[in-house]
Amino acid sequence: MITNFFEGIGAYALLMTKVFRRPDRWKLFYRALVKEIQLLGLDSIGIVVILSVFMGGVVTIQTAFQLSDDPLIPTYYIAMATRESITLEFSPTVVSLILAGKVGSNVASSLGTMRVSEQIDALEVMGVNSASFLILPKIVAQLIFNPILIIMSLFLGLWGGAMAGDLLGLVPFEESVMGYRLEFIPFENAFYALIKTIVFAFIIGSVSAYSGYTVKGGAVEVGVASTNAVVRSCLAIILANYLLTDLILTS
Amino acid sequence: MIQAKGIVKSFGENHVLKGVDVDFYPGKTNLIIGRSGSGKTVFLKTILGLFEPDSGSIHYGDEVLGEMSKQRRKTLRQEIGMVFQGGALFDSMSVAENIRFPLEMFSSMTEHEKDARVKFVMDRVRLEGADELFPSEISGGMQKRVSIARAISMNPNYLFCDEPNSGLDPETAIVIDQLIQEITHEFGMTTIVNTHDMNSVLEIGDHVVFMKEGHKVWEGTNDQVLGSTNADVEDYVFKSKLFKQVRTALRK
Numbered sequence: 001m002i003t004n005f006f007e008g009i010g011a012y013a014l015l016m017t018k019v020f021r022r023p024d025r026w027k028l029f030y031r032a033l034v035k036e037i038q039l040l041g042l043d044s045i046g047i048v049v050i051l052s053v054f055m056g057g058v059v060t061i062q063t064a065f066q067l068s069d070d071p072l073i074p075t076y077y078i079a080m081a082t083r084e085s086i087t088l089e090f091s092p093t094v095v096s097l098i099l100a101g102k103v104g105s106n107v108a109s110s111l112g113t114m115r116v117s118e119q120i121d122a123l124e125v126m127g128v129n130s131a132s133f134l135i136l137p138k139i140v141a142q143l144i145f146n147p148i149l150i151i152m153s154l155f156l157g158l159w160g161g162a163m164a165g166d167l168l169g170l171v172p173f174e175e176s177v178m179g180y181r182l183e184f185i186p187f188e189n190a191f192y193a194l195i196k197t198i199v200f201a202f203i204i205g206s207v208s209a210y211s212g213y214t215v216k217g218g219a220v221e222v223g224v225a226s227t228n229a230v231v232r233s234c235l236a237i238i239l240a241n242y243l244l245t246d247l248i249l250t251s
Numbered sequence: 252m253i254q255a256k257g258i259v260k261s262f263g264e265n266h267v268l269k270g271v272d273v274d275f276y277p278g279k280t281n282l283i284i285g286r287s288g289s290g291k292t293v294f295l296k297t298i299l300g301l302f303e304p305d306s307g308s309i310h311y312g313d314e315v316l317g318e319m320s321k322q323r324r325k326t327l328r329q330e331i332g333m334v335f336q337g338g339a340l341f342d343s344m345s346v347a348e349n350i351r352f353p354l355e356m357f358s359s360m361t362e363h364e365k366d367a368r369v370k371f372v373m374d375r376v377r378l379e380g381a382d383e384l385f386p387s388e389i390s391g392g393m394q395k396r397v398s399i400a401r402a403i404s405m406n407p408n409y410l411f412c413d414e415p416n417s418g419l420d421p422e423t424a425i426v427i428d429q430l431i432q433e434i435t436h437e438f439g440m441t442t443i444v445n446t447h448d449m450n451s452v453l454e455i456g457d458h459v460v461f462m463k464e465g466h467k468v469w470e471g472t473n474d475q476v477l478g479s480t481n482a483d484v485e486d487y488v489f490k491s492k493l494f495k496q497v498r499t500a501l502r503k
Contacts, residue, residue: 114342117342118337119340119341126328127325128356
């Protein structure tokens with residue numbers, strides 16, 4: 001099992017060296033990139049919107065539940081704590097985990113299907129670097145679009161939190177806004193969230209592409225690869241999250 | 252001309268090719284036949300360079316495949332057209348886009364020239380009016396024709412077909428076979444077809460190579476197959492009831 005793990009890491013690294021090559025035709029690369037942004041990015045907006053709004057609401061309710069018993073704590077502190085939770089952890093990590101499920105399975109199953117139906121062999125026979133041609137646009141699309149999704153998620157999470165607080169009478173909307181602005185260090189918080197997002201976007205794109213691209217067999221194996229893509233991406237995100245948190249927040 | 256000299260290929264303990272020597276001639280449809288598991292597909296993929304042989308060499312004209320530079324290998328691939336068993340058409344592209352893909356990727360043609368080339372090959376394989384359809388919207392026979400059109404769009408010197416008529420009805424299979432042979436003769440390509448369909452052998456086999464358990468055991472023309480005295484070939488060819496009757500009729 002340990003041997004398999006290290007063999008997998010080696011195969012992944014070798015695949016990445018094939019992926020990060022200059023595209024044979026830039027025109028085809030840009031065309032594929034636009035398609036991938038549509039498929040992996042724009043089509044994910046809906047789930048990110050719903051997730052972020054409700055996640056913000058839940059974080060506000062949970063925080064209020066913990067802090068509202070103490071009359072010495074001003075209610076805008078609930079909003080401040082919500083902001084910290086959403087910007088530092090919930091939006092970059094939870095949304096990335098959800099995207100690992102949605103986008104990762106899509107990437108793995110589409111590449112896996114191309115592999116078992118010999119479409120990748122067809123590209124190789126033509127002399128096309130299939131790894132670069134198929135995977136590079138997917139990774140670049142996510143590196144471009146995931147930060148946009150996460151920034152959107154940050155705003156929507158905070159808005160959802162303020163709305164939930166106001167509707168349930170936990171924190172008035174104005175106080176939420178005050179709490180969100182209190183001691184906010186835009187560069188530090190946003191920088192941290194974006195660094196995490198970019199690393200997670202690379203993990204989702206590359207790990208799921210590796211799972212799909214290396215499929216051997218038929219339809220059943222494509223299904224297994226799709227599941228593996230999600231599991232591996234999630235594990236890698238959780239591990240990277242721990243390392244980045246330790247590296248950025250404690251340094 | 253393509254020459255395979257002493258090709259040996261194993262996967263672990265599984266010895267698939269055990270020293271195969273074959274010459275494939277230009278302007279002819281060269282057929283590799285044999286039972287499932289005889290090593291046909293591995294042999295074809297080794298000739299294509301998708302597998303490296305453990306020993307032996309593949310010669311494309313005067314050049315040895317294993318000694319070619321990376322760049323030369325890449326340009327050689329542009330001289331090769333391949334028709335896969337399942338078609339291997341790109342699902343996300345229309346018929347015309349599939350055929351146009353190699354031109355977009357490798358040619359320096361103008362858009363107008365590409366349009367003209369796509370139209371020419373589509374007409375050549377009788378696919379008029381199918382430009383905008385997607386692979387999932389067309390029949391198996393049409394998919395094979397699109398695959399052939401894509402394979403010849405770059406006007407290749409070499410055409411490889413892996414069981415091109417598997418899964419097709421007999422009538423469509425004959426149409427595909429005839430199309431491959433017409434194109435081969437018309438453009439003077441070296442065509443290698445991997446098949447186990449006896450109808451194809453008799454229909455288009457200008458040069459037939461019979462493989463068994465990783466060895467070439469017989470070669471000849473389609474006319475010679477039915478009269479072959481090689482026990483393995485005889486056993487393979489006259490397995491079906493139809494061909495047993497053909498043999499009886501021939502002997503009368």
